[in-house]
Each structure stands twice: as C-alpha cells, then as structure tokens.
Amino acid sequence: AMLIFAACQPEKKEILYPRTDLSNAPLIPKPVKTVATHSAFGLDQNTVIKTTSDKGFEKVGHFLSEKIKWQTGLQIPVNDPTKDEPYQRFIYISHADTIELKKPESYQLYIKQDSIFINSSTAAGAFRGVQTLRQLIPEKSNDTLTDHPLWLVPTGKIIDGPRFEFRGTMLDVARHFFTVEEVKKYIDLLAYYKYNMLHLHLSDDQGWRIEIKSWPKLTEVGGSTEVGGGDGGFYTQEDFKELVDYAAERHITIIPEIDMPGHTNAASLSYPFLNGNGKTLKPYTGTRVGFSTFATNKDTVYAFLNDVVREIASISPGPYFHIGGDESHVTPKKGYIHFVELMEKIVRKHGKTMIGWNEIAQADISSSSVVQLWKEKKHALKAAQNGSKIILSSAEKAYLDMKYDSLSTYGLDWAGHIPVDSAYAWNPETYIEGLPKESILGIEAPLWSETISNSPELEYLAFPRAIGYSELAWSIQEHCDWNDYRKRLARHTPYLERMQVNYYPTKLVDWK
Numbered sequence: 001a002m003l004i005f006a007a008c009q010p011e012k013k014e015i016l017y018p019r020t021d022l023s024n025a026p027l028i029p030k031p032v033k034t035v036a037t038h039s040a041f042g043l044d045q046n047t048v049i050k051t052t053s054d055k056g057f058e059k060v061g062h063f064l065s066e067k068i069k070w071q072t073g074l075q076i077p078v079n080d081p082t083k084d085e086p087y088q089r090f091i092y093i094s095h096a097d098t099i100e101l102k103k104p105e106s107y108q109l110y111i112k113q114d115s116i117f118i119n120s121s122t123a124a125g126a127f128r129g130v131q132t133l134r135q136l137i138p139e140k141s142n143d144t145l146t147d148h149p150l151w152l153v154p155t156g157k158i159i160d161g162p163r164f165e166f167r168g169t170m171l172d173v174a175r176h177f178f179t180v181e182e183v184k185k186y187i188d189l190l191a192y193y194k195y196n197m198l199h200l201h202l203s204d205d206q207g208w209r210i211e212i213k214s215w216p217k218l219t220e221v222g223g224s225t226e227v228g229g230g231d232g233g234f235y236t237q238e239d240f241k242e243l244v245d246y247a248a249e250r251h252i253t254i255i256p257e258i259d260m261p262g263h264t265n266a267a268s269l270s271y272p273f274l275n276g277n278g279k280t281l282k283p284y285t286g287t288r289v290g291f292s293t294f295a296t297n298k299d300t301v302y303a304f305l306n307d308v309v310r311e312i313a314s315i316s317p318g319p320y321f322h323i324g325g326d327e328s329h330v331t332p333k334k335g336y337i338h339f340v341e342l343m344e345k346i347v348r349k350h351g352k353t354m355i356g357w358n359e360i361a362q363a364d365i366s367s368s369s370v371v372q373l374w375k376e377k378k379h380a381l382k383a384a385q386n387g388s389k390i391i392l393s394s395a396e397k398a399y400l401d402m403k404y405d406s407l408s409t410y411g412l413d414w415a416g417h418i419p420v421d422s423a424y425a426w427n428p429e430t431y432i433e434g435l436p437k438e439s440i441l442g443i444e445a446p447l448w449s450e451t452i453s454n455s456p457e458l459e460y461l462a463f464p465r466a467i468g469y470s471e472l473a474w475s476i477q478e479h480c481d482w483n484d485y486r487k488r489l490a491r492h493t494p495y496l497e498r499m500q501v502n503y504y505p506t507k508l509v510d511w512k
C-alpha cells in the first residue's frame, strides 16, 4: 500500500526560474520598503488560496481569485480542503498583529518560490496587499519552464502602508448623471490603485441624483435635467446601497454630498419653499455657478434638510456627510454662517462627521468637522488652527476636470492646465505654507462633469492623472519621483487596456 501511495505522489521537479527583480517592478503606488530575492513564484493551475477564517479576509481571498481568473484564466480555489494535495503552491492571506501592521491599512507581502504570504491586522490592509500582488502578475505566462503555463511573480518582501488615511476622488454625478455600472467601473479602477474614498457630488443646480422617500419631487422634478439639456437621472436608494456595497467590498467608503446652501436650483425647483434668492425658478442646464441659494432663515428648510440627511445617513455606513458649502455667492454672509453651524448639528445628530468645501471655515465649526481645500488657503489655515483636519483638493493641482493642455478634448481651464507631470510633482505636506503635516487628513482629486457624460469621457480626464494622485496619497515623499513614476506608469498599459480605459496618452510618458 505504501508503494502505491508513493507512486501516486506527483513528482516534485525543481524548476529553474529566471532571475527576477522585485525592486524594479512597476508598482503604483510605490511601497514603503521592497527587498528583492531574485527568484520566482510560478502562479499556475496548482495554486490555492488560504485565508484566516474571518469573513473579511475570506472575501479578500475570493476577490483575488476572481481577479486572477479575469487576468490569467486560472481557477484558483479559496479555502477548499478538497484541493489540499501535496506540492501545491499556496497564497496565504492572514490576520497578523505585529507592530509594523498597527496602521489599519498596512500589510506585508512575502513572495517565496512555493508560497506567497499577505499579512495584515485588517481585511482592508490585506485587500491593499492583494492589489500589490495583482500588479506583480505579468501579463504573459511563461509556457516553456513546465508542461503548463506559469505566471512568474518576482520573489522578495514588501512592507507597506499608507502615507495618508484619506485617499479619495470625487465624481460629479449632478452636472451629468453617471449610471451605477459606470460608477462601478470607476470604483474598480480606484481600488487597483489603493484609493479608499469616493465622494459623490449628488446635487447641484442642474440635477438632484438621490431618491429621498419623504420628498419624492427632488428626483421626479430635480432629477430630470442635466447640463446641455439631457435626461438626467438619479439613484434610487437601492441603487445607492448597491454602490455603497460594491465600494465596501473594495474597502472604499462612499461619501455622499448634498451641496448647499448654494448650488441648489434643482432642489428649489422641486420644492419652491426652499428657494432663498427671490427669483422665479426655471430648470437650469448651463454651467454658471453661484446664483442659487436656500432660504437660510426658515425652520421649514431645516426640517426638510433633517429628512434629507437622515435618509442619506441611514444608507451610508461611512463616517462622513458632505454638505458642500462652496460658492454660495447670493447667500447673505450671516445667513451662510448660521446655515453651516445648524447643518453641522443636524449632520452630527445623524451620527456623521461633517465635511464641507473650504468656505465653511468662515463659520464657527467644530474641530471634528473636516474642511476640503479647493481654493482659498486662508480658510484651510484657519480651520486647521481650530483643530480641524484638512483634505487637499487644490483646483490648480488636483482638479481632474482641468484640461491637460489647450488641445484637450474635454475639461475646463479656469484653474489652468494640469499636465500629467505637474499633477504629480507637488508635495502635499508643504503645499500650504504654515499648514502642519498633522492637520492633513489626505488628498482628494475631484472630477466635475460639466464637459463629460460617460465612461470614456470620464476616463480621458481621470486617467492617468488619478493614478498619480494615488501615489501622492499613499507613498512616502522620497518615493514620489516623476522620472521614476513615469517609467512605472508606462508599464500599466496592459491593465488599462484590459480594463478598456480611455486614458489620455500624454507624450510625457513613453507608453509601452
């Protein structure tokens, strides 16, 4: 019997792997520490994934298996004891609580010839580590080393974690509506680059995009318009939850924004008692800003907003609610300040932390509220002095809707042109003179949609610039080097093409 058993064992042949160099892999964002050991792990049909038996880690394992299948066609089982035959190759995704892994999204990735280990103290960290591993799987298999194809992953060790806890982009679904499927594709791309926040700009003068059950006309009336006169659209609460869940599976938080007291023509058109500018309401499909306002002195307006915040907060598991607050040019200053201070109470009552564009710092806001810099640095400095954390979204550096140059097919140019190199080459920690590093929560790159209305147009403006912001937000400053980055970026075309991303092929990068 022993003999028969031995005969059934697959023969363990030594494979002579070609020399690899993990430290030369085109990873974006670049990890904190990389040590190369110059051999390879042969990802193949005999590979299995094993995870800690925690739901979150198990899901990360399934996500990896799905993505390996999508890229290579291999069907890699996850936690399947019937597949535990000898001489398998293993990918272990495990919970571990070492000191290096204290930060919630940190991870370690060890790649040896016969096993890969991803360790983290959180499922979110394991998920980030999985993105690193995905970027290490080559586009083409090696079909000559064995009788079946192997995808050679370079061996070595990566120790990694984020520079900033907040790494976001914003999508304006109000000026033009984007469908659930379009937003999901964007979320997939963001996840690959370790983003953890997607801010959705859900209302503006041109449209209201989220169902509020207690105020149905917001979407019936306010949802039916968009820039240029198209049909608009809106998310039902079920649609929104679907997006929230899809993002959560990728460890991305959706931040809902209702922009107010300005940028509210669509809301006031739906319920005219909200209107505070004294003018006759008409649907608006142009691109001007700063002409609308809620009436900031009416109790009925706040009763309405309490309903809106309550309904949205109840389907938003993340910690934040964004109240907008920008460009309220026709709101009297006193009314604006009163509005922001009252909204902060309403947002807090529904269990959320308030975020607002930098103008909200003119009010007496709590230090727990977050201020998003887009224009006036003095507002950000004032808020930081008061203890608030700042999100950096400066229009001249981080606006995804600015044209690359004068020839750009889409985009605006009021804050200048932002070519791919200048989008990348700035240091968030020194960008605002006098702003302490500890006050910076992170970076967000907003994509306003006056000039774009579908995925290819969105992708033209967001890619490749959003890839650069992911590195500024994740990697240490010493690793943010344009010449090194542009070479790594050039090697991301297989992924971008497989994802059918309509990226802007800037001449500043020697695309492979």
Ligand code: TNX
Pocket (backbone or CB within 6 Å): 289, 326, 327, 357, 374, 399, 401, 412, 448, 449, 450
């Ligand atoms: C300014 S940024 C706005 C938006 C526009 C954007 C266009 C900000 C807080 N307000 O309403 O869409 O410029 O770039």
